[in-house]
Amino acid sequence: MQVDRDVSGWLAAQRTSAPAELKEYYAKFEDLYDRKLWHQLTLTIEKFTSLLAAAPYLLPLYENFVVDFEKRINGISLVQFLTKAARQIKDPKAALAFLSAQADKLKSSSTGKEAYVLATMEAAHYKQVTGDLDGCKKSIDECEKLLDELPATEPVISAAFYRVSADYYKAKMAYQQYYHNALLFLSSVNIDDLGVQEKQERAYELAMSALLGESLYNFGELLIHPVLDSLKGTIFEWLRNLLFQFNLGDMEGFEKTSRSGDFLKQPLLANSLPFLRQKLCLMTLMEVIFKRSKEARGRMTFFEISRETRVALDEVEHLVMKAFSLGLIRGKIDEVDSVVLVSWVQPRVLEKSQIKTINDRLDDWVAKVHEQVSSLEQNESIKTLLVQ
CATH class of the missing domain: 1.25.40 (Serine Threonine Protein Phosphatase 5, Tetratricopeptide repeat)
Structure with a gap:
């Protein structure tokens, strides 16, 4: 055709x-x-x-x-x-x-x-x-x-x-x-x-x-x-x-x-x-929590939060409540002791400096584990010598 x-x-x-x-x-x-x-x-x-x-x-x-x-x-x-x-x-x-x-x-x-x-x-x-x-x-x-x-x-x-x-x-x-x-x-x-x-x-x-x-x-x-x-x-x-x-x-x-x-x-x-x-201030709060170890982030005083975020001490509670309402962190506030108990922080996509923070934290953890293992091995050696 x-x-x-x-x-x-x-x-x-x-x-x-x-x-x-x-x-x-x-x-x-x-x-x-x-x-x-x-x-x-x-x-x-x-x-x-x-x-x-x-x-x-x-x-x-x-x-x-x-x-x-x-x-x-x-x-x-x-x-x-x-x-x-x-x-x-x-x-x-x-x-x-x-x-x-x-x-x-x-x-x-x-x-x-x-x-x-x-x-x-x-x-x-x-x-x-x-x-x-x-x-x-x-x-x-x-x-x-x-x-x-x-x-x-x-x-x-x-x-x-x-x-x-x-x-x-x-x-x-x-x-x-x-x-x-x-x-x-x-x-x-x-x-x-x-x-x-x-x-x-x-x-x-x-x-x-x-x-x-x-x-x-x-x-x-x-x-x-x-x-x-x-x-x-x-x-x-x-x-x-x-x-x-x-x-x-x-x-x-x-x-x-x-x-x-x-x-x-x-x-x-x-x-x-x-x-x-x-x-x-809110993102600074998240970053501060992220950088801390699990044990340290679980308990943060109002004074620590005020110092890191540069928020007045009497405004810390309002800042934390805002972070709670936005779903950025989870936990509770102890008003008597002026302490925030953090149980969770919003997952983040990390850039290079934050990845380095995690890497340093892992290095510290590995060092502590190695130290514990060495201590246990040393104790076992001492026990063996005592038995003999």
């Missing part, structure tokens, strides 16, 4: 007018289409799509060629192509209409839920861009239910879901939800595939969310993520350092940073200074 005359004529015209580096692709398109080699044709289209010079030609390629056999293409590959084609539509509302129409077609097709979820989430991106946050959230909720029904999903699906979800929560200034979704997005992609600017923007937004999130008291996962290193050598390196100051309970470092011009130029941080100070 030969290529349809209109399709063949269009491909021939494109082959004539396209840039030199694209001409050969139109010849391959026609040959593979003629031989019904759909998989090979899909792979060739993917290579074509990855070329920077091909961007202005994607939408015409779909409307004049791909639409003729789109049902024969892998659903996910088709949506990835359509997403790149939609980026060439200048009007976000028109791009939304284009992708929504594609999602509607996929919903009733046999290509599977994943392709529909991917198309729906890419359309939801434009809902968020055009200000339809309610519509965006409905798409997120719908796709979340569909993904829960699947035993596994391809990374490209997860990446789209978490990327759009993070953008939605960023628009809503829901710091904790943004933080978790943004980290899940980064876990779904190869960070080396992200541009330098995108890495820096994501590192900045994650850092701000970590600091401002009301229930975020463990930054370990972000601190060990390579995306945070993108802030090194930039005007926001101080923000990266600030995260480490919080994580380690560095009171002096925080006070110095909070008085700097860089910090004060960030209204969200400057206006949240009382909250940040309390958050630092």
